[in-house]
Structure formats: C-alpha cells, structure tokens
Amino acid sequence: LYEVLQLRSIGTGFSKPFPAYQPEPPVTFDDEDEEEYDLEEEEAFGLDDFDDEDEDIEAPSFLSTFGDDDDDEFPAPQPIPTSAPAFDLSSKDLTKLRTMLAQVKQAxxxxxxLQVLKAIGALQVENGMQNEALATYGEMLSVYETVDDKKGLIETLDVTASLMVKTENLQAAIMHASRGARLAHEIGDDDAQMRFLITLGDAHQQLGES
Structure with a gap:
C-alpha cells in the first residue's frame, strides 16, 4: 500500500502545469540615462541645428515700419487727369470721326x-461711298426728327433724295423728295421746294414716267 501511494504521488507530480510565461521587467532609466537618450535623439534628428536657425531668423525690415505710427493716415488717392477728346470735324479719317460720333452719342x-454725322456723310460722298452715305443721312434724319428741326430735315432730305436718284433708289427718292417739298412749302422755303421738284422730275423720268 505504501508503494502504491508513492507511485500515485509521483504520477500526480507530472500533471502539474508548466509555469506561465513571465513578461520581462520594464526597462527603467535613471536621470543620467534619460539625458544621454535626449542628446542622442536631438543629434539624430538635427534638433540642435533647428533651434539655432530659429534663433537667427529675424523679421523683415519693412515690417518694422508698420505699427510705429498708428496715428498716421495714408494719403487719399489723387484722380488721374483726363483730357477731353479733340473735336476736329475737318479730319479726313473716318475711323476718328466714328470714334468722335460714339463719344458725343454717349454724352x-x-x-x-449732327455735326459729326454731317462730316461723316460729306466725306463718304466725297470718297464715292454713296450707300454708306445714305445710311449716315438716314441717321441724321432720325436725330432731326427727335429735336424737331424742320430746316435740318429739309436739308438732309434734299441730299438724301439726290443720292437715291444717283443710286437708282427711285421710289425711295420720290418719297423723300415729296416729303421735302411739303416741308419746304410749310416754312416758305421756295428754293428748297424747287430743288425737290427737280429731283422728283429726275426720278419720274428714270422710271419712264412723264
């Protein structure tokens, strides 16, 4: 019986579990070790140079001028002087005259x-640009009607009707000449009325009418 008990105790001794894995104890640093570690880290990442560079950086000189005189005010901007466009109706440059026309229209x-339109129309007739001149005189008629200037209307209708006969716009010439003759009769301008009657005769003759 004693031997049996001894064998049982031996068998149970092998059934004990192996001891669990023990973690390694944490590494501790004393003050001297921490200082050495910090120095090594700064040297590895170049932190010493970075600190030196920060000390050398200075603010730009122009920034030092701001904030010194808080009471000073910036001077008010001065308007740029502009010269009035030259009003030269004797110009033979249609581009300049059209630019001048745009300026006076805007004003x-x-x-x-009307003065600029007359200059443009006369220059167009002089250069043989009769169709362009008709458009210019048509614009003049609109302006004269707006300002209710009958004398200006008669003069413009006279030129327009004559140009229409030359360009063989005969029906339009008859219409403008007839209107001009009526207006000339209303204001008692016999000379203008006679010119319109002559223009009417030329237009009817070209149409084959007696």
Missing amino acids: GDSSKQ
Missing part, C-alpha cells in the same frame, strides 16, 4: 452728333 449731345 447725349444731339447738336454735336
């Missing part, structure tokens, strides 16, 4: 607008 000056 809303009907009187100058």
Whole structure:
C-alpha cells in the first residue's frame, strides 16, 4: 500500500502545469540615462541645428515700419487727369470721326452728333461711298426728327433724295423728295421746294414716267 501511494504521488507530480510565461521587467532609466537618450535623439534628428536657425531668423525690415505710427493716415488717392477728346470735324479719317460720333452719342449731345454725322456723310460722298452715305443721312434724319428741326430735315432730305436718284433708289427718292417739298412749302422755303421738284422730275423720268 505504501508503494502504491508513492507511485500515485509521483504520477500526480507530472500533471502539474508548466509555469506561465513571465513578461520581462520594464526597462527603467535613471536621470543620467534619460539625458544621454535626449542628446542622442536631438543629434539624430538635427534638433540642435533647428533651434539655432530659429534663433537667427529675424523679421523683415519693412515690417518694422508698420505699427510705429498708428496715428498716421495714408494719403487719399489723387484722380488721374483726363483730357477731353479733340473735336476736329475737318479730319479726313473716318475711323476718328466714328470714334468722335460714339463719344458725343454717349454724352447725349444731339447738336454735336449732327455735326459729326454731317462730316461723316460729306466725306463718304466725297470718297464715292454713296450707300454708306445714305445710311449716315438716314441717321441724321432720325436725330432731326427727335429735336424737331424742320430746316435740318429739309436739308438732309434734299441730299438724301439726290443720292437715291444717283443710286437708282427711285421710289425711295420720290418719297423723300415729296416729303421735302411739303416741308419746304410749310416754312416758305421756295428754293428748297424747287430743288425737290427737280429731283422728283429726275426720278419720274428714270422710271419712264412723264
């Protein structure tokens, strides 16, 4: 019996589990080790140079001028002087005259607008640009009607009707000449009325009418 008990105790001794894995104890640093570690880290990442560079950086000199005189005010901007466009109706440059026309239109000056249109129309007739001149005189008629200037209307209708006969716009010439003759009769301008009657005769003759 004693031997049996001894064998049982031996057998149970092998059934004990192996001891669990023990973690390694944490590494501790004393003060001297921590200082050495910090120095090594700074050297590895170049932190010493970075700190030195920060000390050398200075603010730009122009920034030092701001904030010194808080009471000073910036001077008010001065307007740029502009010169008035030259009003030269004797120019033979149609581009300049059209630019001048756009300027007086923008200014809303009907009187100058008519003057420029007359200069453009006369230059177009002089250069043989009769169709372009008809468009210019048509614009003049609109302006004269707006300002209710009958004398200006008669003069413009006279030129327009004559140009229409030359360009063989005969029906339109008859219409404008007839209107001009009526207006000339209303204001008692016999000379203008006679010119319109002559233009009417030329237009009817070209149409084969007696």
